[in-house]
Amino acid sequence: MATPLSADALVAALRAEGVTVVEHPGWRTNNRNHKGSWGPVNGVMIHHTVTSGTTATVALCFGGRSDLPGPLCHGVIAKDGTVHLVGNGRANHAGSGDGDVLRAVAAESIALPAPNQNDTDGNTRFYGFECVNLGDGKDTWPAVQLDAMARASAALCRAHGWSAASVIGHKEWTSAKIDPRGFTMAGFREQVTARLARKPAASQASPASPATPTHQPFPGAAWFRKNPRSAVVTAMGKRLTAVGCSAYAEGPGPQWTDADRASYAKWQRKLGYTGASADGWPGAKSWAALKVPYVKEV
Structure with missing residues (x-):
């Protein structure tokens, strides 16, 4: 209390x-x-x-x-x-x-x-x-x-x-x-x-204008299981490719596919996850570590 x-x-x-x-x-x-x-x-x-x-x-x-x-x-x-x-x-x-x-x-x-x-x-x-x-x-x-x-x-x-x-x-x-x-x-x-887990952000210079994060906030685990079509998926795929975790034959694109999940599983394994923890479904900690650039569309 x-x-x-x-x-x-x-x-x-x-x-x-x-x-x-x-x-x-x-x-x-x-x-x-x-x-x-x-x-x-x-x-x-x-x-x-x-x-x-x-x-x-x-x-x-x-x-x-x-x-x-x-x-x-x-x-x-x-x-x-x-x-x-x-x-x-x-x-x-x-x-x-x-x-x-x-x-x-x-x-x-x-x-x-x-x-x-x-x-x-x-x-x-x-x-x-x-x-x-x-x-x-x-x-x-x-x-x-x-x-x-x-x-x-x-x-x-x-x-x-x-x-x-x-x-x-x-x-x-x-x-x-x-x-x-x-x-x-x-x-x-x-x-x-x-x-x-992070340090508090600095106070904003202008309290009247919305803050724009540098990296894409985690949309939640359930969001990915709905097979979203979003610029966030594209940004994630490009970031996975940049860190050497691509399983894409083409793309990545905005539609969530098995290739996105396979690529994300590679990223999870790169972080040291195994078994069910490396199933390709994004979690908050692995997402934060990936540092996907912020995009407006979700």
Whole structure:
């Protein structure tokens, strides 16, 4: 358990992790503290919004709805990777969930129990990020957004001395929710772990402009298993070729193929992986080591 960060400390932690932060007017005093305690905190909860458009989503999450007053989270993470701060204190985002899950998060257990009861107030214990996505399984998660989500989560984990095991999805807190949808939380926690293994990024010179990473953020293990067609695949293939791990008869190109997987397996073996660890499916650590140049398209 930990004492929640002050508003200034939260902003500093996010910016130190390389996050582009926009402070919504009034966010520092926008909370539900009159309805219950805020803290001690145990972790970070990730949500999808079931909305589109940054401006409308930020307004909704700041003010809430007639049946659910705002703030609905602490920060909204837009498609372009910008984090819009909308609340500071208790927020209506987690609701009731499983106390066994809270105990596992507090213990930083790698294996979370499946939620089967709603007996614990999560709004007291978790920071919440609402991430702009329709949540229909079809709306894409841009790499820059996933990177910002991982950075924001890592910022809080770093500030509190937590591991990535302190980051969960809403669906892992209660069986009544399905968010976030479109990536696995296990894969996302790998991204957070990879971020925590690095030194914090320097504060950004301009907090109003999105950060552009030098290397392509890890899109998550599940992304590759969907046989994506993306410039990211081309960039990866060119990088694999450059490090002497090509299994391509032609290309590489944007469509993920068996040749990409065979080439990546060569890279894994070059790193010393064996057996199932060298199966050709990218993981966060081997991806970070490959240093694929950043491309906008995912």
